[in-house]
Amino acid sequence: MNNHSLYMDLALEQARIAYSLGEVPVGCVIVRDSQIIGAAHNQVENDKLPTAHAECLAIARATASISNWRLEGATCYVTLEPCPMCISALGLARIDTVVFGCNDYKMGACGSVFDLSSHSELPFSIKVISGVKAEESLELLQRFFASIRI
Numbered sequence: 001m002n003n004h005s006l007y008m009d010l011a012l013e014q015a016r017i018a019y020s021l022g023e024v025p026v027g028c029v030i031v032r033d034s035q036i037i038g039a040a041h042n043q044v045e046n047d048k049l050p051t052a053h054a055e056c057l058a059i060a061r062a063t064a065s066i067s068n069w070r071l072e073g074a075t076c077y078v079t080l081e082p083c084p085m086c087i088s089a090l091g092l093a094r095i096d097t098v099v100f101g102c103n104d105y106k107m108g109a110c111g112s113v114f115d116l117s118s119h120s121e122l123p124f125s126i127k128v129i130s131g132v133k134a135e136e137s138l139e140l141l142q143r144f145f146a147s148i149r150i
Contacts, residue, residue, distance in 0.1 A: 004099050007031055008079070008099065008101060008132045008137075010029045010039065011029045011077045011078055011133075012027060012137065013027065014027025014029065014039055014040060014041040015027030015079045015137070016140065017041045018054070019140060019144050021041075021046060022045060023042040023046065024042050024141070025079070025141060026041065026053065026141075027039075027040070027054055028041070028054035028057075028058040028077065028079070029077045030059065030076050030077075030095070031074065031075050031077065032071065032073050033073070037065045038061035038062025038063075038064075038065060039058055039061065040054050040058040040061060041054050041057075042054050043057060051085065053083070054079075055076060055086035055089060056085070056086060058078075059071070059089055059090065059093050062074065063093065069093065071093045071094055072094045074093075074094075074095050074096060075095070075098070076095050076098045076099070077099045078098065078099075078100050079100070079141075080100065080141065081101075081103050081111075081112055082098060082108070082110060083104065083108070087126070088109075088122075090126060091122065091123075091124030091125075091126055096126065096127060097129065098117065098126050098128050098129070099129040099130075100129075100130055100132070101134045102131075102135075103134075110128045110130065111130070
């Protein structure tokens with residue numbers, strides 16, 4: 001198992017926590033120098049806050065853990081392709097790489113709908129690796145949405 005798979009498994013654990021709490025099951029871990037410096041899951045419903053996406057919460061935890069808002073050298077592992085808000089936050093935090101599971105064909109901002117990861121007009125560029133543990137990520141999301149539509 002490579003490091004991408006290992007860290008995505010940890011992001012999936014976060015997504016499962018979100019699922020158990022009735023949140024859209026998206027999980028995120030931020031890694032730098034082989035250490036997890038931030039981990040979170042969606043908490044939009046619980047926090048009653050539209051910005052409480054897994055990535056934004058993981059950024060807050062990562063910056064707190066290193067006492068620096070600059071996350072150069074870090075990689076973000078997230079189970080669902082980041083939305084425009086999240087890819088912008090990751091870029092502004094100076095994350096080097098985003099590794100995501102499944103595509104988001106409604107709000108994905110790393111190529112599925114938009115590509116803000118390397119837009120020429122933005123002050124950042126993020127390397128993107130997609131499709132890591134995509135089937136597991138998608139299955140969890142599908143199961144969640146099927147359960148709330150019953």
